[in-house]
Amino acid sequence: MCRKAWLPWPRVKLSATAGLDWGVSTFVTLAHEDGAFEALPNPRHWALEAEDLKAEQRRLSVAARARKISRRALRAHRRALARRHAKIAARRKDFLHKASARIAGRHRLIATEALAVRNMTASARGTAEAPGRNVAQKAGLNGSILDTAPAGFLNMLRYKAEEAGAEFLEPKTRELKPSQRCLDCGAVRKKTLAERHHDCDCGCRLGRDEAAARVLLNWGLEESRKRRDTETINPAGTVGDQAAA
Ligand SMILES: [Zn+2]
Structure with a gap:
């Protein structure tokens, strides 16, 4: 099973199962049961836009500190920056909606990890009550992780998969x-x-993301089988528990 074959989004397979790994360089890597992989690259323009916006913000604060800009002009510039920011955010959200809908609509089982996402982003940002430490040091890595908006993406994927009647499993x-x-x-x-x-x-050699996606797929298939066995043994109890949860 340790082979690599890249496919552009293939034909719809309703019985398809997928292990899904997300990352910084490749937004999403999917591993399929037949040994194939799919990659959804991170839109390049995201990083460029973010850099652009940051540079603009820096220029503005330098100008403001040196009093080279009037308060009125500063307000206008800040409003313009906020508008650009909102526009970029809307485009990202649109991308995430489309990507998650596409993945959720084509699979009956999706296995992906959710915990690491929260941990990785939470570590630097912290919460409103307890802001994270070493924010600046971690900002470089987390900046790019946050660019991919994984938490929002996984939430979209989860509810879209559930709506489509697919199993969404998170180890x-x-x-x-x-x-x-x-x-x-x-x-x-x-x-x-x-x-x-x-x-x-x-002797197993594979790309990091593909290997992780495959581990998730294997786990998901096993987990799904276990759940089905439990349902067969104790159908009433299992259904009742799920309805109560
Ligand atoms: Zn090995």
């Missing part, structure tokens, strides 16, 4: 460790963020 990242585990032999080895490949002693 506990700390237990499964999709980015560290070998999809073939199950060995766990920590990778640094810079390591872009999965290269296991057992």
